[in-house]
Amino acid sequence: MELARDQKTSIPKKKKRSERQKDMLSGYLYIAPFFIIFAIIGLYPALFSIYLAFQKWSGFGPMEFAGLNNFAIVLQDPLFWKSLYNTLIMGVLGTAPQLIVGIVLAYFLNMAAVKFSNFFRVTIFMPYITSMVAVALVFGVFFSSNESSLANFIIGWFGMDPVNWKTSEWGAKIAISLMVFWRWVGYNTIIYLAGLQSIPKDLYEAATIDGANKIQQFFHVTIPLLKPFIVLTVFMSTVGAMQLFAEPTVFLGGQAFNRDEAMTVVMYLYRDAFNLNSFGTASATAVLLLIFIVAIAGLNTWLTSGKKAKRGRI
Template sequence: MPILQTDTKKVKVKNKKFTLNLTERKKEQIAGYLYISPFFILFSIFGLFPILYSFYLGFQKWNGLGEMEFVGLRNFKLIFEDPLFWKSIYNTFIIALMGTLPQLLVAFLLAFALNSALIRFKNFFRVSFFLPNVTSIVAVAIVFGTLFTNSETGLVNALLSLFNIPPINWSTNEWGVKIAISSMVFWRWVGYNTIIYLAGMQSIPNELYEAAKIDGANLRQQIRYVTLPMLKPVLIFTIFISTIGSIQLFTEPLVFVGRAMREEGITVVLYLYREAFVNNAFGTASATAIVLFLIIILVSTINVLITNRIGNTK
């Protein structure tokens, strides 16, 4: 009997320890959830809820003040029948191609040059290239608006006059607006992508380049068979981010074109803004946002598929 009592006491002590450990573990879990909860609460309020509410508004007719009226797919029909909507999509993709593709190529070349041993004062160039990214977008747009002014004395028109090219009305000309906005996008983001590419290149072991040189690889072959395959994750990231950013272009065309929102420079997001805050048509604006969301998914998927083929040696 005494032995049984002792065993019973041991079992009780073990149960108490197990219960105590389990309680402490729960406390740690609860504390962990409390620490990360602010992010999810803020994201739910300012991120998830607006997204879901936009999908709801896409099927409603609402001017922002009165009662909502369910109209089904009518909002989508209205924007698809609007020539200005298709013009905004065309402008968005043209500006994206003109501003993003050269930007990524130049950023890659600049990063490759900064990663080589031939360039001196590398820290100075890194800071200089990255400075445009920390500059206010509005300030950049105002400066470029001054450079691309319609006046003959504007800097760009003055440079063109040296080659006997007549002055261009940059704010009204079909291609002049696109060139000006693309120049802003290029100047602002080329330094950011340069730093990203440089960080990726510096993580590539130097032994790979030395082995390639021993095998007789020239500079072009080193880039193709060493740099590009090792830099593929960084390439996917920059192309993905740059594509989404170019499709969501808003501030640059708004400041450069102005509240007139001429069709030469209107983008999809600017069209969305016009529908919501100028025409007070939040239903068609939300429908535009849904279409833009689907376009971004489609273009991003195509970009990832294409980027995955970069650096393949087959």
């Protein structure tokens, strides 16, 4: 009798285990395509690039171990530091204004008094989904080197001489930064708008009762509660600025890789890999860029955690 009972109780346990294993197997099968594709087109190229950073290879023939020689070549190249300088300058000029303007636009779009708010939201977000070729064509006409171009016509109002935007040092940087600003300000605006809509209206009503005006509510209620969204957009914009490639390449056209005025770090490694067939130095540049991005991300995390720690002590 006892053996029969043990057999009966063991059968349901086995069934439960088998059903649980089937559920786990089906779940893994559903998510397997993503990880397989990510491993093929994401993880493997990244690991292979790190391996190439220590090799001397032209894309053909056997590889030769170069140790840290590729990193020494890149770090001793003045063009690399020039490209890093250009990347940082265009990143600041294109990123900082779009974050500030994005918060202001989101604040006005969130106001109930604004009519046709849905139309303005779509209009502001439209540049983000616009083709880069179309954007380059528009900005190429706008920042044409002709004296009659729209950009030169506008600066002529202030008594300034016409600028050759694609060849001058700061002209190319300003034009590309404005292109980045115009293309991404709507993306950040939508993120800030979602953050504003998550703030309870009771807080604004309480601030109004306490005598706070709109400006005081903006700086003492809106901005502190938007902090997680601001940190997110600053992080994403900073990483995107360090990987700037499409805008200067399309704007400058065939002269992009022969010009030092607007060459970025990604353009520098692209030139080494596909123009000079030096995949070792290109991979070393990619590793250095990864280190810079991780350092910036760590700095953002440290600043955020530091502020939280101070709040906790108070």
